[in-house]
Amino acid sequence: MYPYVTGTSVVALKYKDGILMAADMGGSYGSTLRYKSVERMKPIGKHSLLGASGEISDFQEILRYLDELILYDNMWDDGNSLGPKEVHNYLTRVMYNRRNKFNPLWNSLVLGGVKNGQKYLGTVSMIGVNFEDNHVATGFGNHLARPILRQEWHENLSFENGVRLLEKCMRVLLYRDRSAVNKLQIAKITEDGVTISQPYSLKTYWEFSAFENPAQGAIGSW
Amino acid sequence: MFRNQYDTDVTTWSPAGRLFQVEYAMEAVKQGSAAIGLRSKTHVVLGCVNKANSELSSHQKKIFKVDDHIGVAIAGLTADGRVLSRYMRNECINYSFTYESPLPVGRLVVQLADKAQVCTQRSWKRPYGVGLLVAGLDESGAHLYYNCPSGNYFEYQAFAIGSRSQAAKTYLERRFENFTDSSRDDLVKDAITAIRETLQGEALKSSICTIAVVGVGEPFHVLDQGTVQQIIDTFEIAAEQEDPATEPDAATGQEAATEQGTAADQGGSTDEGAAPMDI
Numbered sequence: 001m002y003p004y005v006t007g008t009s010v011v012a013l014k015y016k017d018g019i020l021m022a023a024d025m026g027g028s029y030g031s032t033l034r035y036k037s038v039e040r041m042k043p044i045g046k047h048s049l050l051g052a053s054g055e056i057s058d059f060q061e062i063l064r065y066l067d068e069l070i071l072y073d074n075m076w077d078d079g080n081s082l083g084p085k086e087v088h089n090y091l092t093r094v095m096y097n098r099r100n101k102f103n104p105l106w107n108s109l110v111l112g113g114v115k116n117g118q119k120y121l122g123t124v125s126m127i128g129v130n131f132e133d134n135h136v137a138t139g140f141g142n143h144l145a146r147p148i149l150r151q152e153w154h155e156n157l158s159f160e161n162g163v164r165l166l167e168k169c170m171r172v173l174l175y176r177d178r179s180a181v182n183k184l185q186i187a188k189i190t191e192d193g194v195t196i197s198q199p200y201s202l203k204t205y206w207e208f209s210a211f212e213n214p215a216q217g218a219i220g221s222w
Numbered sequence: 223m224f225r226n227q228y229d230t231d232v233t234t235w236s237p238a239g240r241l242f243q244v245e246y247a248m249e250a251v252k253q254g255s256a257a258i259g260l261r262s263k264t265h266v267v268l269g270c271v272n273k274a275n276s277e278l279s280s281h282q283k284k285i286f287k288v289d290d291h292i293g294v295a296i297a298g299l300t301a302d303g304r305v306l307s308r309y310m311r312n313e314c315i316n317y318s319f320t321y322e323s324p325l326p327v328g329r330l331v332v333q334l335a336d337k338a339q340v341c342t343q344r345s346w347k348r349p350y351g352v353g354l355l356v357a358g359l360d361e362s363g364a365h366l367y368y369n370c371p372s373g374n375y376f377e378y379q380a381f382a383i384g385s386r387s388q389a390a391k392t393y394l395e396r397r398f399e400n401f402t403d404s405s406r407d408d409l410v411k412d413a414i415t416a417i418r419e420t421l422q423g424e425a426l427k428s429s430i431c432t433i434a435v436v437g438v439g440e441p442f443h444v445l446d447q448g449t450v451q452q453i454i455d456t457f458e459i460a461a462e463q464e465d466p467a468t469e470p471d472a473a474t475g476q477e478a479a480t481e482q483g484t485a486a487d488q489g490g491s492t493d494e495g496a497a498p499m500d501i
Contacts, residue, residue, distance in 0.1 A: 076329055079328070079361070079362045080328065080329065080360065080361060083323075085321075085322060089322040090321060093319075
């Protein structure tokens with residue numbers, strides 16, 4: 001079992017009014033950056049936002065499971081609704097059960113949301129490992145973005161500062177992750193609902209002197 | 223109710239549009255010993271009268287904890303009640319496992335009602351002969367539901383089922399408007415008083431009644447006998463102090479002592495001037 005079309009890191013953090021999440025729009029086919037308009041973050045029900053890295057077709061399958069889940073939840077037509085905590089745990093069960101059958105959904109998921117003023121941010125891996133935290137990331141994001149967030153995240157970030165922090169993480173990923181593409185979306189979820197930004201690009205800087213004459217330090221072959 | 227040619231099968235309608243088997247099942251509920259429930263904004267209290275077959279046997283368990291936030295009191299065929307309690311416990315625990323969140327009472331009650339309805343539409347089944355008072359807490363507050371053998375369910379501020387439940391209902395009808403803002407302890411007192419109403423003169427002791435509470439910050443649990451007896455004693459003490467004053471004039475005595483419960487159950491047998499019950 002191996003993935004074919006994959007998305008790379010998702011990064012998310014809690015801020016004052018809810019959750020901010022960022023993911024680029026790339027769908028890689030092995031080492032080819034084949035698809036460049038893949039939406040890897042989607043709203044779930046009224047209270048949650050799901051971001052995924054890994055196999056895109058498995059992400060679409062998960063969206064179908066969740067669609068059915070939310071549909072049945074709505075069909076009760078009572079005052080209750082599934083919040084981010086419930087959706088996260090449901091996904092954990094799904095991922096873990098698939099792993100036990102040796103037929104995993106090849107994704108790392110980030111689930112964020114707000115319900116009744118309570119902010120929630122969690123992650124589930126393809127083997128069913130799940131946890132909640134103030135900031136989470138998948139794939140390369142764990143290695144490159146989390147250290148930045150550990151230093152610079154704090155409670156009650158404003159929206160602008162949260163976005164700035166996420167962009168800083170995404171820029172590092174853009175420089176250093178081979179599967180990253182320079183077209184990303186940032187999503188926010190608050191008590192009022194989900195907003196996913198239009199795709200945009202980060203400014204990058206390549207005028208470092210080492211790039212000007214890359215062969216400078218390589219006199220001779222050995 | 224009397225026998226007729228349309229009451230053999232649950233799947234046979236009568237010409238008047240009735241399912242007699244279902245109605246007979248509801249009779250079974252009326253014959254069971256009383257159970258009552260009442261709720262405030264934050265708490266729900268269940269109470270029931272415990273019958274024992276003889277002095278030698280133990281009392282029937284009629285109140286079941288279904289989850290930390292849900293409990294049920296039954297009246298009717300206790301065996302059916304146990305089976306349904308097991309179903310409810312299963313549903314709650316499965317939901318908790320999958321969603322790490324408590325099952326909303328409203329949903330459990332609908333599932334229970336749909337389960338009961340199935341038995342009213344299969345020729346090889348019979349309706350459950352038990353009425354359930356479901357008490358629970360969810361996001362939208364405290365709830366009390368009554369589930370019928372017919373598959374109907376209703377939400378209540380306060381309700382009583384089982385034999386002589388009308389006496390308790392009358393008492394609750396008079397007081398229910400105050401329940402929403404009642405404190406937890408007042409709610410328990412009202413529950414015990416309502417139970418006393420169904421006893422029709424029998425002495426109220428903690429050994430013949432069971433009280434359970436669920437509320438915000440208070441998981442569902444049955445109050446232990448000692449606690450219940452203490453509360454009962456506070457009624458009796460207040461009633462004793464009233465005694466000398468109420469003796470001569472039974473009518474005014476009853477009105478004055480309504481709050482704490484009257485001396486009627488002590489003087490009931492000899493005092494023919496007093497009405498049969500404290501009201």
